[in-house]
Amino acid sequence: MKAIKYLTAAIAAAVVAAPAFAAGVWVNETSGISINSGVGSITLGGETFTFADSGNLSLAYYNDNPGPNSQAAIATFIKNSGMLGLTNSTVLTNSVSDDNTAKTAFSITNATPAFNYLAVHLGKNELLFHWSSKITSFNMTGTSLSNYRAYAAPVPEPETYAMLIAGLGLVGFMARRRKQQ
Numbered sequence: 001m002k003a004i005k006y007l008t009a010a011i012a013a014a015v016v017a018a019p020a021f022a023a024g025v026w027v028n029e030t031s032g033i034s035i036n037s038g039v040g041s042i043t044l045g046g047e048t049f050t051f052a053d054s055g056n057l058s059l060a061y062y063n064d065n066p067g068p069n070s071q072a073a074i075a076t077f078i079k080n081s082g083m084l085g086l087t088n089s090t091v092l093t094n095s096v097s098d099d100n101t102a103k104t105a106f107s108i109t110n111a112t113p114a115f116n117y118l119a120v121h122l123g124k125n126e127l128l129f130h131w132s133s134k135i136t137s138f139n140m141t142g143t144s145l146s147n148y149r150a151y152a153a154p155v156p157e158p159e160t161y162a163m164l165i166a167g168l169g170l171v172g173f174m175a176r177r178r179k180q181q
Contacts, residue, residue: 049142056132084130092151107139115150
């Protein structure tokens with residue numbers, strides 16, 4: 001019984017522990033999105049950005065430069081943010097990107113593979129999108145659009161589910177055995 005309590009405490013501590021960032025502040029902007037006939041908009045720093053919204057969308061905003069602008073660095077930034085339901089163990093794979101600067105609009109059409117995470121660099125800030133189901137097209141307008149990177153979160157392999165079920169079975173077996181003693 002003590003082992004289960006210790007395990008539960010360790011898991012709770014890992015979940016509660018949030019990654020620390022040297023600068024900048026995370027803001028959960030989900031409540032600030034206004035959806036109007038499939039078009040979303042968000043106002044940040046007095047500037048309004050509009051985008052096509054396919055539903056099931058959550059947003060997070062980081063009001064500073066997250067660091068290096070490489071694919072790997074942005075994927076790590078998204079994973080470590082703790083804002084969009086990912087963990088550091090989740091592997092994001094790149095889907096589509098654009099590194100041009102100073103644009104007022106961008107459009108992604110028929111992306112292959114589909115993506116469900118998108119990082120948009122707004123001048124010196126980062127806006128993160130997450131859709132609960134993968135999408136293939138997206139467009140956005142607003143000044144100060146620097147670049148974007150879209151990522152796909154992988155579907156867990158069958159082996160992952162097998163290990164999860166085996167682990168739960170083992171914990172259940174141990175609990176039942178202790179109860180019988």
